[in-house]
Amino acid sequence: MNWQLLPQFATTGLLAGGPIALMALGLVLIFKSSYIFNFAQGQLLLIGALITWWFSVELGLPLWVSIAIALILSALLGLVIERLALRPMTGQPLLSIILMTLGLSQVLQGSALLFFGGNQRNFPQIFPAGDPYKIITPFVYEGNPIVLILKQNLVWSFIVAILGVIVIGAFFKFTKAGLAMRATSEDHELAQSIGLRIHRIFGISWMLAAVVATIGGVLLATSSGLDMSLSIVVLAAFPAVLLGGLESIPGTIIGGLLIGLSVGLVSASTNQFIRNSGEIMPYVVLLLVLMIRPEGLFGQKRIERI
Amino acid sequence: MTVLRPAGEFDTSYAEDMATIRRKWQWVLLFASIIALYMLPLYASQSMVALVNRICITIIAVQGLNLLTGYTGQISLGQAAFMTTGGYISALLVNELGWPFYFSMPAAALGAGVIGLIFGLPSLRVKGFYLVMSTLAAQFIIPWFTRNAFKDLLNGAQGLNVAVPVIFGLEINTPQRYLMLTLTALIITTIIAYNVSRSRLGRAFITVRDNDLAAEVLGVNLFRVKLQAFFLAAMFAGLAGALAAHQLRHINSETFNLTDSIILMGMLVIGGLGSNLGPFFGAIVVEMLIEIATILGPVFSDILPSTAYGAVQALRPLFFGTALMLFLIFEPRGLAYRWNLMKAAWRLRPFSH
Numbered sequence: 001m002n003w004q005l006l007p008q009f010a011t012t013g014l015l016a017g018g019p020i021a022l023m024a025l026g027l028v029l030i031f032k033s034s035y036i037f038n039f040a041q042g043q044l045l046l047i048g049a050l051i052t053w054w055f056s057v058e059l060g061l062p063l064w065v066s067i068a069i070a071l072i073l074s075a076l077l078g079l080v081i082e083r084l085a086l087r088p089m090t091g092q093p094l095l096s097i098i099l100m101t102l103g104l105s106q107v108l109q110g111s112a113l114l115f116f117g118g119n120q121r122n123f124p125q126i127f128p129a130g131d132p133y134k135i136i137t138p139f140v141y142e143g144n145p146i147v148l149i150l151k152q153n154l155v156w157s158f159i160v161a162i163l164g165v166i167v168i169g170a171f172f173k174f175t176k177a178g179l180a181m182r183a184t185s186e187d188h189e190l191a192q193s194i195g196l197r198i199h200r201i202f203g204i205s206w207m208l209a210a211v212v213a214t215i216g217g218v219l220l221a222t223s224s225g226l227d228m229s230l231s232i233v234v235l236a237a238f239p240a241v242l243l244g245g246l247e248s249i250p251g252t253i254i255g256g257l258l259i260g261l262s263v264g265l266v267s268a269s270t271n272q273f274i275r276n277s278g279e280i281m282p283y284v285v286l287l288l289v290l291m292i293r294p295e296g297l298f299g300q301k302r303i304e305r306i
Numbered sequence: 307m308t309v310l311r312p313a314g315e316f317d318t319s320y321a322e323d324m325a326t327i328r329r330k331w332q333w334v335l336l337f338a339s340i341i342a343l344y345m346l347p348l349y350a351s352q353s354m355v356a357l358v359n360r361i362c363i364t365i366i367a368v369q370g371l372n373l374l375t376g377y378t379g380q381i382s383l384g385q386a387a388f389m390t391t392g393g394y395i396s397a398l399l400v401n402e403l404g405w406p407f408y409f410s411m412p413a414a415a416l417g418a419g420v421i422g423l424i425f426g427l428p429s430l431r432v433k434g435f436y437l438v439m440s441t442l443a444a445q446f447i448i449p450w451f452t453r454n455a456f457k458d459l460l461n462g463a464q465g466l467n468v469a470v471p472v473i474f475g476l477e478i479n480t481p482q483r484y485l486m487l488t489l490t491a492l493i494i495t496t497i498i499a500y501n502v503s504r505s506r507l508g509r510a511f512i513t514v515r516d517n518d519l520a521a522e523v524l525g526v527n528l529f530r531v532k533l534q535a536f537f538l539a540a541m542f543a544g545l546a547g548a549l550a551a552h553q554l555r556h557i558n559s560e561t562f563n564l565t566d567s568i569i570l571m572g573m574l575v576i577g578g579l580g581s582n583l584g585p586f587f588g589a590i591v592v593e594m595l596i597e598i599a600t601i602l603g604p605v606f607s608d609i610l611p612s613t614a615y616g617a618v619q620a621l622r623p624l625f626f627g628t629a630l631m632l633f634l635i636f637e638p639r640g641l642a643y644r645w646n647l648m649k650a651a652w653r654l655r656p657f658s659h
Contacts, residue, residue, distance in 0.1 A: 037435045037438075085631060085635075088635045089634065089635070092634075092638065094381070094434050094435075095375070095379075095381055095575075095579075096575075096634050096638055098381060098435070098438060099571060099572065099575055099630060099634060100630075100631060100634050102568050102571065102572070102630070103572065103626075103627045103628075103630035103631040103634065104627065104631065105568075105627070106565075106568065106572075106623035106624070106626055106627030106630070107623070107624055107627035107628055107631065108627075109623050109627075110620045110621065110622070110623035110624030110625075110627060111620075111624060113619060113620035113623075114606070114617065114620035114621070114624060118619065118620075235442075235446070238439060238442065239439070242436065242439055246435070273454060273455070276450075276453075276454045277450070277454070279446075279450060280446050280447050280450045283442070283443040283446045283447055284443075284447070286439055286440070286443050287428070287440060287443050287447075290428045290431070290432050290436055290439065290440050291427075291428060291431070294431055294432045294436050
């Protein structure tokens with residue numbers, strides 16, 4: 001273990017956990033309302049970022065305007081996906097629904113590649129790239145104070161992502177629509193019998209998930225560039241969702257941060273083999289969670305009856 | 307659905323009742339078509355034979371997945387990772403120890419099966435999404451392992467070059483010669499898959515799929531049966547991976563990736579879950595779709611110049627995903643079910659019900 005760099009890597013990992021939490025939130029939103037685990041979330045992320053790029057770079061609109069347009073378009077896309085692909089699957093077995101979202105992910109990936117092409121692109125910088133923050137910590141290692149160097153876009157992405165999760169969480173907790181969504185997640189038939197239109201609620205949750213995905217896509221693209229592999233990044237969010245618990249919004253923050261932290265800690269190792277394991281660390285954590293506590297930290301344990 | 311049989315055909319013994327192939331002409335037809343397939347190099351082009359090779363290998367992998375997902379109901383997104391395992395094991399045995407391929411391939415199947423057991427272990431405690439996640443973990447951890455562990459043996463991300471299979475001094479180095487190998491393997495796996503599915507084990511698989519709690523009450527050892535399913539599925543995948551590695555003569559961690567796992571799963575659904583014909587229909591239809599995408603790719607590049615080099619890569623997932631979604635909405639029981647309906651309609655003709 002490289003003790004001098006450990007605080008640096010741990011902090012960077014935690015900050016990287018912010019966007020992971022935001023991606024996990026998109027998955028939880030859909031799961032909470034309709035019991036669908038959306039494997040196409042990564043492609044929603046990619047398409048959101050690509051639309052933003054197209055409006056701001058190709059058409060030359062101001063960045064904030066293009067982000068707004070991308071948010072609106074992705075909300076529409078979410079609505080269309082729910083209506084065309086997932087509505088016919090209501091009441092179908094789990095396998096069909098999982099495969100539907102997998103098929104959707106392939107279609108979205110193919111369409112993105114067809115219309116935008118697969119080149120690496122430069123995404124406009126939202127946050128200043130140079131001039132990283134320097135924090136001198138009170139800890140001292142072998143006579144030198146430990147200094148944390150944090151890139152500005154990492155810090156600001158973290159703040160935006162966590163704010164996003166909190167805003168959506170508050171929406172769920174305090175608004176009438178949020179209450180309706182929580183009621184739907186408890187029991188579809190019961191919610192329907194008190195007059196909630198559950199299909200509309202499914203639509204809203206897909207819209208929200210697509211919007212969240214676009215924000216995540218823009219944040220990731222601005223810090224690490226934009227190409228087709230952006231859709232793979234979401235795979236790190238699946239373990240975060242399971243770690244936090246499939247139905248828990250606060251769980252996404254904890255899960256995302258823990259996953260980010262675990263990757264960061266592994267990167268601080270002096271052993272090259274362990275250091276390389278950063279890319280699969282989320283899945284090692286996932287296997288541990290599945291073996292020790294499958295319902296996650298904040299999930300609901302379900303009792304099965306015949 | 308009930309089995310509809312031609313009028314006037316009755317079983318007179320138990321063996322006849324259990325038989326898969328009942329009539330003499332069906333036997334004749336079966337052997338004629340097998341021989342016709344073996345003779346394929348005589349009348350088909352080399353690219354056609356290569357396509358048939360690929361389809362045969364894919365069918366073997368999908369058959370394994372069918373036992374696991376179609377019969378036992380355990381959803382797996384790790385099939386391609388087990389193919390990677392099989393490919394690497396066979397490559398190592400041939401390259402390092404000088405084994406002949408007819409020993410290394412069964413060994414690869416067994417080795418992949420053991421790895422499959424490890425990743426099947428969580429299936430006792432978790433199911434549904436959770437199990438999908440744990441097999442997805444296999445899909446990431448195994449390729450990562452081949453890239454990073456034992457670098458002097460596995461050669462890191464570059465992967466291994468695989469020797470040409472040799473039998474009695476004859477090098478199997480053309481698609482035409484390789485066809486003999488893949489067809490034989492396919493026939494063996496088909497016999498295994500068919501007989502597993504109708505044996506005691508296969509019936510245990512089906513009870514676990516339909517209601518695992520009820521199966522346990524009935525005395526099915528859930529853990530053992532699920533692990534047997536994982537073992538069989540990974541074995542089939544390992545064999546398919548070894549066959550593919552020897553054909554490509556190269557394997558690395560990206561030869562079989564997550565997309566391949568998804569495509570194998572999609573083939574199974576398009577063909578028909580829990581049916582022995584399903585893998586055949588699914589693999590053939592999807593491979594054809596991918597071929598069509600390859601042919602149409604250049605046409606699209608002319609229309610949309612922004613995708614100059616990526617049109618084929620874009621069309622493949624697009625075609626496959628669209629087909630999968632349409633099947634899930636309109637024919638969730640797959641082509642095998644449609645085929646049975648057609649057979650029934652033919653036998654009931656001219657009365658449609």
